[in-house]
Amino acid sequence: MLTGKTRGTSEFLQEMRTQGWSRFDSIVPQDELGRLREALDEACRLCGEVQQRKGLTNIEGTAHHVLMFEGPFMDFLARYYLDAQIEAFFQSKYILNSFGAVVTHKEATSYAMNLHRDVRTFTGEFKLIMNLLLMLDDFTLENGATYLLSGSHSHPERPSPHTFEQEAYRLTGTAGTICLFDSNLWHAAGQNLTNMPRRAITLTFSKGLVKPQFDYIRFFGEDRVAKMDPRLRQMLGWDARTPASLDEWYQPTETRLYKPGQD
Numbered sequence: 029m030l031t032g033k034t035r036g037t038s039e040f041l042q043e044m045r046t047q048g049w050s051r052f053d054s055i056v057p058q059d060e061l062g063r064l065r066e067a068l069d070e071a072c073r074l075c076g077e078v079q080q081r082k083g084l085t086n087i088e089g090t091a092h093h094v095l096m097f098e099g100p101f102m103d104f105l106a107r108y109y110l111d112a113q114i115e116a117f118f119q120s121k122y123i124l125n126s127f128g129a130v131v132t133h134k135e136a137t138s139y140a141m142n143l144h145r146d147v148r149t150f151t152g153e154f155k156l157i158m159n160l161l162l163m164l165d166d167f168t169l170e171n172g173a174t175y176l177l178s179g180s181h182s183h184p185e186r187p188s189p190h191t192f193e194q195e196a197y198r199l200t201g202t203a204g205t206i207c208l209f210d211s212n213l214w215h216a217a218g219q220n221l222t223n224m225p226r227r228a229i230t231l232t233f234s235k236g237l238v239k240p241q242f243d244y245i246r247f248f249g250e251d252r253v254a255k256m257d258p259r260l261r262q263m264l265g266w267d268a269r270t271p272a273s274l275d276e277w278y279q280p281t282e283t284r285l286y287k288p289g290q291d
């Protein structure tokens with residue numbers, strides 16, 4: 029269910045080729061945003077408890093693998109927002125690689141504010157990973173709208189801090205906006221100077237040949253995933269599993285664990 033106007037895939041691919049990112053305004057409706065905000069506040073509290081227990085101090089403002097809390101997060105995934113665009117980017121089916129969140133507060137620091145890209149190996153024209161960022165609050169210059177360095181997805185080298193500061197685009201927008209970007213793109217969350225949180229959910233998708241950052245099948249359990257909608261379980265990596273016995277390996281195409289078309 030799309031509430032906003034979306035560009036077709038050819039315009040989208042053109043933007044991805046030249047800028048490395050593409051934005052879609054007013055995609056997610058208000059009622060869904062409200063449920064996601066509430067679920068995210070609780071998910072941050074729960075992730076924060078574990079982060080503290082583990083003595084991790086450098087990941088303030090981030091929550092990881094929030095899909096494990098299901099509810100609005102699973103609903104969001106199962107709506108397959110911008111599916112045609114994402115599939116066109118990969119030129120193949122794709123799977124979920126990670127499902128996290130960035131919540132910035134005044135004076136808080138987060139590693140997401142450092143200049144970075146989300147794929148360690150520069151893959152250039154070969155598209156392995158893509159980011160999806162959904163604004164749960166309006167993004168403004170004051171509350172830390174994301175910096176995106178247009179075109180940097182095509183260059184292996186890290187831009188200088190000066191170039192990044194001078195030339196990066198600021199991704200301002202209203203809550204409900206989705207930005208898709210090539211994970212080779214250099215970017216950073218901005219500093220939040222306001223007294224209100226700036227919340228975003230941040231997903232990555234990949235080709236099926238990439239190992240996801242979380243084992244969704246093991247977490248939800250094979251029995252449960254097997255009964256899920258085929259599209260949803262494919263997204264969780266069900267059709268890109270690794271056999272663990274000769275019996276699982278020697279199978280006709282239809283019952284293989286790693287199905288054709290996943291890479």
Ligand SMILES: O=C(O)CCC(=O)C(=O)O
Nearest residue numbers: 130140174216217228230
């Ligand atoms: O929260 C932001 O503005 C940027 C998010 C980010 O850096 C990421 O998802 O890798």
